[in-house]
Amino acid sequence: MKRSFLFVLITTFMIGILSISTFAQSNIDLEKKWSRIQVDKNSATPIDPNYKYVPSPPVYRKYDIGATDALVMPNYRVFPGTNSTQSELSIDIHPLNPAIMFASANATNWPFSTIYGTGVYWTTNAGTNWTGFNNPPFGTNSGDPASAIGTNGYFYEGYISNSGGMGVSISTNNGFTWTSSTASSMSSDDKNHLMVDKKVGSLYENRVYNTWTDFNGGANNNQVVFKYSTNFGSSWSALVNLSGSLSPGSHAQGCNVQTGPNGEVYVTFAIYDGWPGGEDAIGLQIYRWWSNMD
Numbered sequence: 001m002k003r004s005f006l007f008v009l010i011t012t013f014m015i016g017i018l019s020i021s022t023f024a025q026s027n028i029d030l031e032k033k034w035s036r037i038q039v040d041k042n043s044a045t046p047i048d049p050n051y052k053y054v055p056s057p058p059v060y061r062k063y064d065i066g067a068t069d070a071l072v073m074p075n076y077r078v079f080p081g082t083n084s085t086q087s088e089l090s091i092d093i094h095p096l097n098p099a100i101m102f103a104s105a106n107a108t109n110w111p112f113s114t115i116y117g118t119g120v121y122w123t124t125n126a127g128t129n130w131t132g133f134n135n136p137p138f139g140t141n142s143g144d145p146a147s148a149i150g151t152n153g154y155f156y157e158g159y160i161s162n163s164g165g166m167g168v169s170i171s172t173n174n175g176f177t178w179t180s181s182t183a184s185s186m187s188s189d190d191k192n193h194l195m196v197d198k199k200v201g202s203l204y205e206n207r208v209y210n211t212w213t214d215f216n217g218g219a220n221n222n223q224v225v226f227k228y229s230t231n232f233g234s235s236w237s238a239l240v241n242l243s244g245s246l247s248p249g250s251h252a253q254g255c256n257v258q259t260g261p262n263g264e265v266y267v268t269f270a271i272y273d274g275w276p277g278g279e280d281a282i283g284l285q286i287y288r289w290w291s292n293m294d
Contacts, residue, residue: 032222032251032275033190033215036160037106037115037143055080078103079121084110084134086119090147095198099126100174102155104145107134117141118159122175131175138169138178146194150206156233158183158194158210165189166212170233183227183236188215190253197259204263208233211242211267213253220244222251224269224283242267242285249273252283264288 056074063070077086086105094100100123107119117140121132138157146158154172161167166184171177192212197204208229214220224243227236243252248271255269264286271281 032253032272033188033213036164036190037108037117078123078127078130079119079132079134081134082110084108084116084119085112086134088143088145090145092147092149094149094153095151096200097153100124100149100153101127102147102149102157102175103132104147104157104159106143106145107136109134115140115143117143117162118145118157120147120155120157120175122155124174136169137175138180141167144190144192146192148194148196148208150196150208150232151198151200152206152232154196154206154232156194156196156208158192160189160192163187166192166210166227168194168208168210168229168233172232179234181229181233181235183210183229184212184214184239186214186216189213190215191255193256195257195259197263199259199261199263202263204259206232209257209259209265210236211255211257213251213255213269214239215251222248224252224255224267226257226267228265243269243271243283246271246281246283248283250275250278262288 055076059074061072063072085108088106089103091101091103103121104118107116108114116135118136119132119134120136121130123130141162142160142164144160148156153174154170155175157169159167164187165182166189167180168183169178169180189212192210195209197207199205211224211226214223214225220239220241223241226240226242229236250272252269252271255267257265257267259265267285269283270279271283272278273280
């Protein structure tokens, strides 16, 4: 008996937004691809090499949200230190054990001389203690972190590889050891996101979804694209163009992927009809799966 899965487009939305914005870094670099960690050679602000991280005051705030209250803790650094930087944090919670959390960040040494890439950090006791590495245990890379945990407890970390493609590293034992795979071997991928289907008992449970913008020229140039893995990130499907049907005038990027209760896959991203500026709409692609038996 052979089971095959078909990937079918169900719905495409294009949602207009009222304001036009530009990237926070657009005053530094007008290229569309800017998430890859790089040295800002135009920075005019002197950097104090003696800077030390100072944690926030331990103030808790309680908010009345109806039938119950929410207790909000202060911001804090999950893996503090004075010899590294951490930015663009990504974090996920184990769907069956909320005491386990997995996080990542763009990391360098401090004072800066070396780009590490995606540092990874995890806790198994609800944040009381964290373990991890600023210098990633699976090798340096070009950053843009995206963290996810499956129902089986596997950690997945997506990032831009040193060559400019899409890398994914996986740990099956709470960060003790890591293996890596290549979702894309191209040279100009950017602004990725990663998610795992966490519906227990679903046909699609623990399927891994990886999406990013392709800036490599060719048929998919300037478009948000997509791949999935049915074997825990070991290998990846053929590339799917998500944003081409919406015909962005310039490009599409800033993707975010999430799954629904019945195997649906939702991917949102910004539509740019001009550059710089021109962030004119939000694209939403909704997919569903079904299986054929033969």
